[in-house]
Amino acid sequence: MELGNVENSSTTLMTDFLKKCGGYAVVDGGLATELERHGADLNDPLWSAKCLISSPHLVRRVHLDYLDAGANIILSASYQATIQGFVAKGLSVEEAESLLRRSVEIACEAREIYYDKSTKGSWDYIESGNISRRPVLVAASIGSYGAYLADGSEYSGKYGDAVSLETLKDFHRRRLQVLLKSGADLIAFETIPNKLEAKACAELLEEEGINIPAWFSFNSKDGINVVSGDSILECASLADSCKQVVAVGINCTPPRFIHGLVLSIRKATSKPIVIYPNSGETFNAELKQWTKSSGVVDEDFVSYINKWREAGASLFGGCCRTTPNTIRAIGSVLSKNP
Numbered sequence: 528m529e530l531g532n533v534e535n536s537s538t539t540l541m542t543d544f545l546k547k548c549g550g551y552a553v554v555d556g557g558l559a560t561e562l563e564r565h566g567a568d569l570n571d572p573l574w575s576a577k578c579l580i581s582s583p584h585l586v587r588r589v590h591l592d593y594l595d596a597g598a599n600i601i602l603s604a605s606y607q608a609t610i611q612g613f614v615a616k617g618l619s620v621e622e623a624e625s626l627l628r629r630s631v632e633i634a635c636e637a638r639e640i641y642y643d644k645s646t647k648g649s650w651d652y653i654e655s656g657n658i659s660r661r662p663v664l665v666a667a668s669i670g671s672y673g674a675y676l677a678d679g680s681e682y683s684g685k686y687g688d689a690v691s692l693e694t695l696k697d698f699h700r701r702r703l704q705v706l707l708k709s710g711a712d713l714i715a716f717e718t719i720p721n722k723l724e725a726k727a728c729a730e731l732l733e734e735e736g737i738n739i740p741a742w743f744s745f746n747s748k749d750g751i752n753v754v755s756g757d758s759i760l761e762c763a764s765l766a767d768s769c770k771q772v773v774a775v776g777i778n779c780t781p782p783r784f785i786h787g788l789v790l791s792i793r794k795a796t797s798k799p800i801v802i803y804p805n806s807g808e809t810f811n812a813e814l815k816q817w818t819k820s821s822g823v824v825d826e827d828f829v830s831y832i833n834k835w836r837e838a839g840a841s842l843f844g845g846c847c848r849t850t851p852n853t854i855r856a857i858g859s860v861l862s863k864n865p
C-alpha cells in the first residue's frame with residue numbers, strides 16, 4: 528500500500544469510528560489493576576503479561592468487564608509481553624510469539640462474547656434509524672522499552688547512553704510485526720517516556736509499511752514535559768508527522784496534569800487526542816505496588832472530563848488504578864453532554 532493510501536485508510540478508520548461513537552469514544556481502564564483485584568500476583572518481570580501464561584480466562588473476564596462498563600476500545604494484555612521477556616522465562620520464540628497473538632485473540636473473544644450477549648447496552652448505537660452494535664475496537668498494546676525493563680523505567684524515560692535509536696527499533700521490531708498480524712484494529716504504543724522512543728516507533732511504522740493505524744501515548748510527571756524531560760510539543764509533533772498515527776495522547780499520568788498537556792498537544796497536531804490517566808497514585812517499582820495516599824476518587828477523576836474535552840481531547844479512559852466503575856462514570860459524563 529502506498530503511504531498516501533496508508534494515511535487515508537488509517538485516518539478514515541479513526542474518523543469513522545469517532546463519528547459512530549458520537550464524536551467521543553470511551554477507552555478501557557487499568558487492565559493490570561483489575562487482574563490484581565481478581566487475585567493475580569503481578570510481582571514478576573512480566574507483570575500483567577504473566578497472566579497470558581497463568582490465567583488467560585481472567586484477562587478475558589477483565590476485557591469483558593470493561594466492555595460491560597461501556598468501553599469502545601479495549602487494549603490487549605501485551606503491555607509488558609515481549610519475546611525477550613518470555614524467552615527469559617524459558618519459553619521458545621515460537622511460544623512467545625504465539626502468546627503475543629493470543630493477547631489480541633483473547634480481547635477479540637471478549638468482544639465476540641459481549642456482542643453475542645446482545646444486551647441493551649451493546650445495541651445502543653443508532654445509524655440512519657437502524658439500531659446497530661456499539662462500535663468496539665481491539666487495540667494491541669505495546670508498552671515502552673522501560674516497561675520491559677520491569678524497574679519502573681517508563682516513569683523516568685532515562686535509558687542511559689548505551690540505548691540508541693537502533694537499540695529501541697530492534698527491541699520493538701519483531702513484537703510489532705507479530706501484533707500487526709494478530710487481528711488487532713489498532714496498535715497502541717503506551718507510556719512512551721521520551722522522544723527517542725517515539726522516533727524509533729515512528730520510523731518502524733514507516734519502514735515496515737504498516738497499514739494498521741496506531742496511537743502514540745506519552746506519560747508525564749509535571750504536566751509540562753514527558754517524564755524524561757523531553758518536550759511534549761516535540762514528541763507530539765513527531766507523532767503528528769507519522770502517517771500511521773491516528774491519535775496522540777497521554778496515559779498513566781496523574782489527572783491533575785492532563786489539561787495542560789492536552790492544550791500543548793493540540794498546538795502540535797490536529798489528530799484526535801487520547802487521554803487515559805492513572806488515579807494519581809505513585810508506583811513503587813521495587814515492591815510493584817501503588818502508594819495509595821495521593822489518588823483521586825472516581826467522582827473527582829470524572830469531574831475533569833469536560834475540561835479535557837473542551838481542551839480538545841476526544842478519546843477518554845483510564846490507566847493504572849482505574850476500574851470499570853471509572854469507565855462507567857466517564858461514559859455517563861460523555862453521554863450527558865453529547
Ligand SMILES: C[S+](C)CC[C@H](N)C(=O)O
Pocket residue numbers: 571572574607673674675676677678679680681718779810812815847
Ligand atoms: C505501568 S507500570 C505500573 C508497569 C510495571 C512496571 N513496568 C514494572 O514491571 O515494574
Ligand SMILES: N[C@@H](CCS)C(=O)O
Pocket residue numbers: 556557558559560575602606668717718779846847
Ligand atoms: N494497558 C496497561 C497500561 C499500563 S501503564 C494496563 O492497563 O495495565
Ligand SMILES: [Zn+2]
Pocket residue numbers: 778779805846847
Ligand atoms: Zn498505567
